[in-house]
Amino acid sequence: xxxxxSPWAIMALCCLVTASCGxxxxxxxxxxxxxxxxxxVDIGFSSDAASDSxxxxxxxxxxxxxxxxxxxxxxxxxxxxxxEETSAPDPREKPDITEGISEPDDIDSVEPDPVLCPPSCGDxxxxxxxxxxxxxxxGDWFVEIVDVAADPDSQTVFMCTGTRGMLPVDVSDLAxxxxxxxxxxxxxxxxxxMTLPRCQHVVVLSDVLDTQGQPMRVVAVTHHxxxxxxxxxLRTLLIPDKPATAxxxxxxxxxxxxxxxxxxxEGLAVANNHLFVAAHDGGLRVYEIGPEGKLSHVTTTLGFxxxxxxxxxxxxxxxxxxxxxxxxxDISDVKQPQITTTVELPGIAKDLTVTEQxxxxxxxxxxxxxxxxxxxxxxxxxxxxxxxxxxxSLASAEGIVHIANWNDLLSVDVRDADKPLVVASETxxxxxxxxxxxAVDVVGNTVFGGEWTGLQTFSFIPGAVAxxxxxxxxxxxxxxxxxxxxxxxxxxxxxxxxxxTIKPTNLPAWATVKPQSLVIPPTSVDxxxxxxxxxxxxxxxxxxxxxxDPDEQEASIWISANLPGVGVGDMFPTATFQDFATGxxxxxxxxxxxxxxxxxxxxxx
Numbered sequence: 001x002x003x004x005x006s007p008w009a010i011m012a013l014c015c016l017v018t019a020s021c022g023x024x025x026x027x028x029x030x031x032x033x034x035x036x037x038x039x040x041v042d043i044g045f046s047s048d049a050a051s052d053s054x055x056x057x058x059x060x061x062x063x064x065x066x067x068x069x070x071x072x073x074x075x076x077x078x079x080x081x082x083x084e085e086t087s088a089p090d091p092r093e094k095p096d097i098t099e100g101i102s103e104p105d106d107i108d109s110v111e112p113d114p115v116l117c118p119p120s121c122g123d124x125x126x127x128x129x130x131x132x133x134x135x136x137x138x139g140d141w142f143v144e145i146v147d148v149a150a151d152p153d154s155q156t157v158f159m160c161t162g163t164r165g166m167l168p169v170d171v172s173d174l175a176x177x178x179x180x181x182x183x184x185x186x187x188x189x190x191x192x193x194m195t196l197p198r199c200q201h202v203v204v205l206s207d208v209l210d211t212q213g214q215p216m217r218v219v220a221v222t223h224h225x226x227x228x229x230x231x232x233x234l235r236t237l238l239i240p241d242k243p244a245t246a247x248x249x250x251x252x253x254x255x256x257x258x259x260x261x262x263x264x265x266e267g268l269a270v271a272n273n274h275l276f277v278a279a280h281d282g283g284l285r286v287y288e289i290g291p292e293g294k295l296s297h298v299t300t301t302l303g304f305x306x307x308x309x310x311x312x313x314x315x316x317x318x319x320x321x322x323x324x325x326x327x328x329x330d331i332s333d334v335k336q337p338q339i340t341t342t343v344e345l346p347g348i349a350k351d352l353t354v355t356e357q358x359x360x361x362x363x364x365x366x367x368x369x370x371x372x373x374x375x376x377x378x379x380x381x382x383x384x385x386x387x388x389x390x391x392x393s394l395a396s397a398e399g400i401v402h403i404a405n406w407n408d409l410l411s412v413d414v415r416d417a418d419k420p421l422v423v424a425s426e427t428x429x430x431x432x433x434x435x436x437x438x439a440v441d442v443v444g445n446t447v448f449g450g451e452w453t454g455l456q457t458f459s460f461i462p463g464a465v466a467x468x469x470x471x472x473x474x475x476x477x478x479x480x481x482x483x484x485x486x487x488x489x490x491x492x493x494x495x496x497x498x499x500x501t502i503k504p505t506n507l508p509a510w511a512t513v514k515p516q517s518l519v520i521p522p523t524s525v526d527x528x529x530x531x532x533x534x535x536x537x538x539x540x541x542x543x544x545x546x547x548x549d550p551d552e553q554e555a556s557i558w559i560s561a562n563l564p565g566v567g568v569g570d571m572f573p574t575a576t577f578q579d580f581a582t583g584x585x586x587x588x589x590x591x592x593x594x595x596x597x598x599x600x601x602x603x604x605x
Contacts, residue, residue, distance in 0.1 A: 127466035129551040130423050130465070131461075133456065133458055134174045135174055136455065137177035137179055143163055145454070146201075148160075148202075148449075148450040150171070154239075155171055156168050157177070158239075159202070159439075159450060159455060160198075166199055168250055181250065182250050197223055199221040201266065202219055205220055205293065208236075216238060220236050220293075222234050222267075232263060235257045235258070236289075238254075240252075255294065267351070271312040274287065274288055275288075277310070278307035278308055279307060281304065282302075284319060286299050286335075301329065304321050304339075306322035307320070309350060317329040318359060323348060326342070326369075328341035328343070345363060346366045347364045349362070355397065355400070358370060358371070359373045362392060368391050368403065370384070372417050383419070385422065389406045389410075394440065396414075402442050409426050411460060425468055425493075426458060438451075445461070446459060466549065467496040469492065469493070469502060470493040471555070476488050476557060476558070478532050481562055492518065496522060498522060499521055500519070500547060501520075504544070505544050506544060510533060515528070530557075530559075536562070537562065538564075540558075540559075540563065543559055544556045575588040
């Protein structure tokens with residue numbers, strides 16, 4: 001995390017929380033194994049990058065809502081135990097990834113450990129990355145994507161954004177997603193200008209009919225209210241048939257709007273012609289969906305600490321109740337839902353997904369919890385997965401859970417709930433600063449990642465194995481280095497099931513890395529020691545590594561130093577804040593004199 005804040009950001013502080021904000025690249029293909037061809041996605045979408053079909057099939061979507069959580073970032077201290085000096089190679093020469101490495105000589109021939117492998121990964125096949133990037137819709141401006149909902153019937157992904165309202169994206173060509181601008185009752189943007197109302201959650205409603213009994217394309221959205229849009233709401237929206245090409249303009253019709261004093265709307269799910277809405281301390285609210293998307297309040301169930309999201313599994317509703325853990329609600333009588341069970345969990349429960357007989361709950365920086373719901377009325381906690389990010393949003397298909405993890409997208413095989421396996425991690429094609437994934441959805445084997453500025457598409461290949469590089473944090477912030485050097489640990493994970501070789505390349509004069517290279521066994525971790533400085537120069541740049549990860553043959557880490565503003569360990573500056581309740585000025589020295597203070601910028605998601 002970049003720990004320096006500009007003066008205006010300091011003045012915008014209103015709470016003592018932390019947030020994170022980083023980007024990858026591709027190599028010239030000089031390393032082995034070479035980049036495999038992108039796979040075919042056989043779910044009704046098409047891609048110019050796809051050629052052969054795999055065994056994906058159409059899966060009905062489980063309607064979920066997805067939420068956000070700042071990345072506090074767990075700290076891991078590991079003794080690297082390396083002494084070799086590193087010198088920058090001639091940039092005109094292609095780096096030799098095996099130089100100075102005694103084991104293994106041929107990583108392609110290394111048999112993966114059958115205990116660690118997912119099913120069928122021991123087959124004699126070339127390394128193929130399980131989660132492969134296909135394409136991006138990414139405008140030239142910030143949109144703050146906080147939720148995505150895929151509709152395979154219309155080949156459209158609906159995005160809730162913080163600055164452009166609700167935006168539909170045409171994904172009929174997965175390699176080149178294209179936005180539809182929205183105007184009408186919900187939005188008015190045909191360009192990069194700000195568009196309100198903003199929304200946090202979107203779900204596609206099925207089986208909505210007009211007064212003549214004809215089907216309608218309807219989505220429901222919620223807004224929890226904030227400083228940019230003070231009034232919380234629940235709305236249903238009519239989506240017209242999409243134009244022949246994008247970009248074009250959708251004129252969206254507001255079918256119904258629910259405004260209830262004191263109610264804050266958050267995650268939502270649909271089942272049996274009813275809409276279930278998590279409303280924080282306002283409980284679980286149930287609405288009947290009538291003709292033309294009209295909503296009628298049926299009942300409200302209280303007893304929740306902070307209901308963030310809801311998932312329907314037959315006659316049971318699972319509620320992500322933030323610090324209150326998981327709540328199980330009997331909805332067999334939709335007019336009288338009853339809380340039957342509470343499962344205490346670490347972290348902050350904010351999203352849920354179910355695949356086969358496994359329930360997964362996102363817990364922010366605490367990772368994910370995996371529960372057996374063979375008996376849906378009585379979930380049994382089986383295991384946890386630490387994600388080393390902030391697990392904010394979940395989607396699943398065929399035993400694989402995909403996680404928007406702020407720093408990256410993760411794919412976890414949960415078919416054995418007692419022994420979950422992280423099988424893939426990707427940062428995609430982030431073009432603006434560092435990756436920030438806040439939302440995810442999946443249809444069959446096609447994964448849609450809502451990254452801060454754009455919608456990214458991926459293909460998941462069941463059973464594929466390869467080395468899989470992942471850095472624990474996207475940024476190393478060295479603070480002030482004008483008079484001294486500093487050394488930090490760069491923690492590198494191999495999330496894959498073949499050994500990973502990684503080596504720094506084209507290092508600038510102000511940086512050294514020890515050792516010269518690492519060979520990291522499957523599903524293991526190791527450490528580079530990165531030394532920077534002394535230097536008078538402001539550093540806000542990247543250093544690169546060549547790897548044997550098939551689709552990240554060059555991986556980069558951001559380096560920050562000598563940035564303006566306030567950094568970790570600095571004396572707190574003279575500053576004046578304003579009490580939002582009274583309007584009175586508050587002096588920093590009066591608030592925190594003699595105390596250690598944690599700073600963070602204010603985030604609206």
